[in-house]
Amino acid sequence: MKKILFPTDLSVAAERAFIYALHLAKNMEAELITLHVYQKPEVRGGGLPHTLSEFYESYDLDEFENFKDSIPILRNIQQREGFGALSVQHLLKPGRTVETVLKVADEEQVEMIVMGTTGARGLKEIFMGSVAGEVLENANCPVLAIPEKAAFDGEIDDIAFAVNYQDEEVEAFQKVVEICRPFNAKIHCVNVDLSHAEDYRHEMDQFKGKLPAYDNTTFEVIESTDIREGLTRYMETHSVDVLVMVTHKRNFFQELLRYSHAKEMSYHCNMPLLSIPSHILG
Template identity: 35%
Template structure:
């Protein structure tokens, strides 16, 4: 059974992403592990107040009570979507968010992370200095980021971008497995620029290798890579976009507000960030 880590602060952003986490768990036949982290203040003064440890224990208890009160709300979300069969477990951890996620991934053998994003476009916060962006850089499992504007609907088409490198094949195979379980189609996009060194022979080899799979390869000739990806999302009705994180600065440029404002209908599409094979 696949294990999906869902870090949450119980905000509207996180609760919206929880719907995707539930549905994704249902698709891959997985379970959800909810992670909530908190940090208590550190008093560096040598003169520790007499009541410091009492206050510390009280704050820990307050965090536990707040956490405990939120769990029934999430279970109600699951019940409303008739997904109460999804196994849910919970971790309340004191400490840094990134470190706690890394530790949970190792201890629980996590396969995927699902997180919510917020910001001017959702994507902007994901790729420019947000917690989610930091998580993508810090972990070695795929991360599904869900913009606050996203509303879940049946996943029918998953898009993935490629540069037709051998190391991209693992990501495509993983997307195909997810798509098969979701009964969805996969559309694989390559934007062939005037500087491209990918040969027609390589493209044909890929098509031959994956000819038995439910995947369409789209080769679009353009030097406007970012704009082409947005048009691809819109024109092909992409429900989730998978991208390989081989060039983070390109992501930042791709989802910059100045560009996403031109394609506002695409900024609500969740992104599955997949790690480049070494």
């Protein structure tokens, strides 16, 4: 059975993102796994004093109680949205947030990770915005990042796929089709032309010829001096529900110089972003 992983910091923003996860799980006929990761305070040195051991036990118990109290809230959302029959498993794991999310995703062999992009809980200072950005860049499966202000009407009608005519995007398109088909969603293949060169625009026709058949597809080349501005303008004028981008890993020095476009969009776009990691393609 397919699986979708939903990491949650138990915030209100995460509860909103949970609705997306429910809809996707139903339409993809997948089991939904919620995951809350908590971090214990770090202690350096030798063995733990007796009082500190008691503190750790109490800390774990508090985390468990918080998690246990949040499960009925998620179940109520599940019932309210009409997904009472959907299979949902709830996991609580200690560890570093990003590493634990990625580990569980690999262990469970999930088809997708769905998570919110803002929110924090208590002193742990786990901000889902930065966590989501790191997860989408390092996951071994597609990641759907849901901004706190994203408005969801229960339907996914239009998906914009930002393309640069790369061979890996042909395989990524097939993954997009698999997600779109249950929703009968339209796929907008969009290229932002920064050079304003007529020959460059002909590459969209060549790219189109490489793609597998999907009837509900359009192809658009838009001119702009900035990729993010051009995509945002297109999404607003075409009522796009989800933006899809292929994500590339970057080494430390590249990351210092410039974030990937996908990571940048996950921080600044009020629309869900589906990241397809390039390293799982080809």
